[in-house]
Amino acid sequence: MTDLAPPADVAIVGAGPAGSTAAAFLAADGKRVALLDKATFPRDKRCGDAWCAPALALLAELGVLAELEERGAVQWVRSGGLVSPSGRSFVSPDQGAREGAPPVAAIKRLVADEALVRAAERRGATLHEGAQVIAARLAGDTWTLRCKDGRRFRARMLLCADGAPSRLARSLGVVSTPANGVASRQYIKGGTHRFTSDGVLLYPDYVLPGYVAFFRHANGDIDLGCYALPGGRVPASGLKELLRTKVASDPFVREVLGDAAEPLERPGMAPLRLGGEARTYGERLLVVGDAAGHTDPLTGEGIHTAMVAAKHAARVVSAAFATGDFSARGLAAYQRAWMRAFGRDFLISAAAARAIDRFPALLDTAVLAAQHHGVRFMDRFGAAMTGVESKATFLAPKMALPLAAALLRLGLAGGGLAYADGPGAAAGRGDSFARHALAARA
Numbered sequence: 001m002t003d004l005a006p007p008a009d010v011a012i013v014g015a016g017p018a019g020s021t022a023a024a025f026l027a028a029d030g031k032r033v034a035l036l037d038k039a040t041f042p043r044d045k046r047c048g049d050a051w052c053a054p055a056l057a058l059l060a061e062l063g064v065l066a067e068l069e070e071r072g073a074v075q076w077v078r079s080g081g082l083v084s085p086s087g088r089s090f091v092s093p094d095q096g097a098r099e100g101a102p103p104v105a106a107i108k109r110l111v112a113d114e115a116l117v118r119a120a121e122r123r124g125a126t127l128h129e130g131a132q133v134i135a136a137r138l139a140g141d142t143w144t145l146r147c148k149d150g151r152r153f154r155a156r157m158l159l160c161a162d163g164a165p166s167r168l169a170r171s172l173g174v175v176s177t178p179a180n181g182v183a184s185r186q187y188i189k190g191g192t193h194r195f196t197s198d199g200v201l202l203y204p205d206y207v208l209p210g211y212v213a214f215f216r217h218a219n220g221d222i223d224l225g226c227y228a229l230p231g232g233r234v235p236a237s238g239l240k241e242l243l244r245t246k247v248a249s250d251p252f253v254r255e256v257l258g259d260a261a262e263p264l265e266r267p268g269m270a271p272l273r274l275g276g277e278a279r280t281y282g283e284r285l286l287v288v289g290d291a292a293g294h295t296d297p298l299t300g301e302g303i304h305t306a307m308v309a310a311k312h313a314a315r316v317v318s319a320a321f322a323t324g325d326f327s328a329r330g331l332a333a334y335q336r337a338w339m340r341a342f343g344r345d346f347l348i349s350a351a352a353a354r355a356i357d358r359f360p361a362l363l364d365t366a367v368l369a370a371q372h373h374g375v376r377f378m379d380r381f382g383a384a385m386t387g388v389e390s391k392a393t394f395l396a397p398k399m400a401l402p403l404a405a406a407l408l409r410l411g412l413a414g415g416g417l418a419y420a421d422g423p424g425a426a427a428g429r430g431d432s433f434a435r436h437a438l439a440a441r442a
């Protein structure tokens, strides 16, 4: 599909989880798909590498999950939990696969994203690597895309899936704002740290409503991430300094890393675009994944929502080819579809993030409820946090009642919140963290 070739049906700019998923479904539907990425695969993407249930279901549907498991690239999250702003913790021990536990897995993006790209190619999409799109123009019924290296591509329909900066959709005037958050990743070499759990989120006061996260990979490496969310205590521009100061001296982080931890890289940062854009469609145009702000404003997680949106995008594009209606009005069905799937939930997430920022003790109540009710409560909490259930379930009796009881207990126990005291500083604070997240030491 260069200059002289006939236009493809669909050009997709960006071959991350959003672009590759859309490409796979559209190619399987018989569409001629050109999947363009500026990178050459395998390519890395800074990420916490936590793949939530809806993403895992789509990886399975595309035949990628079994392949990744066979290659030993998947670490199922079977133990883990939270540390609250006061330093209270609940970290479950590994109890194997359990019914009711929301599936989450750590898979390195370097590996998983390439597997997804290959799955799209197997279904018939044509991948063009090193194709950095710098301009797009619609004339009549055809888009012409221009790449930095001079290549040109033409297509009837364009999907912008070029990640959080959303440069293409912004250049076309569909998206108008810059990215609104930032997060970091640093891999720590397996065997040099003391973390024996699968996934733990720390909510220290200094980064609320964002958090610090540890996820353990199948090869023992850990992914240490830090998320600065919009409107929170640390502006996007302050994350680098925060990592150097507060995160580096955080007592829980120091406990996990120990003195011998060997970083495999310097902490690297990448933008987040959270909450969903107000408009993600235009004439012969859709915007998908991070480019469309498809990242949860409470968790900073966006792989699964990118993939879910991509499947909706593919369905809407296929319908446009069936009816011949490529108008913005017709393609607005896509916006309605992802809003129904997860966009409305983002509104609850944003409200929850604001509430946590104002009342950090809400996270203490969640940990207290988990300490009281055990993994069953944690499973429900996890299901809402990872897109298995709506965040509205926090208000349902099965969640709201344990949380209300914990709030009461917290009130009776009095304040004295002291994250800085560190793990195990007082009975009930940090004790289960020390026992389970650092079991090898115990």
Ligand SMILES: Cc1cc2nc3c(=O)[nH]c(=O)nc-3n(C[C@H](O)[C@H](O)[C@H](O)COP(=O)(O)OP(=O)(O)OC[C@H]3O[C@@H](n4cnc5c(N)ncnc54)[C@H](O)[C@@H]3O)c2cc1C
Binding pocket: 013, 014, 015, 016, 017, 018, 019, 036, 037, 038, 039, 045, 046, 047, 048, 049, 050, 051, 052, 131, 132, 133, 134, 161, 162, 163, 164, 167, 182, 183, 184, 185, 225, 269, 270, 271, 272, 288, 289, 290, 291, 294, 295, 300, 301, 302, 303, 304, 306
């Ligand atoms: C540090 C960090 C930690 C995170 N942790 C998690 C987590 O644990 N779990 C989770 O679910 N989400 C997490 N996220 C969010 C997650 O990374 C994104 O939501 C996800 O990558 C979205 O996929 P995407 O396909 O939309 O975009 P991307 O994965 O960013 O893919 C965009 C692609 O577009 C390509 N591209 C860009 N510009 C051009 C161009 N001009 N021409 C051609 N190609 C182009 C890029 O090379 C890239 O391959 C994290 C984000 C960050 C920054």
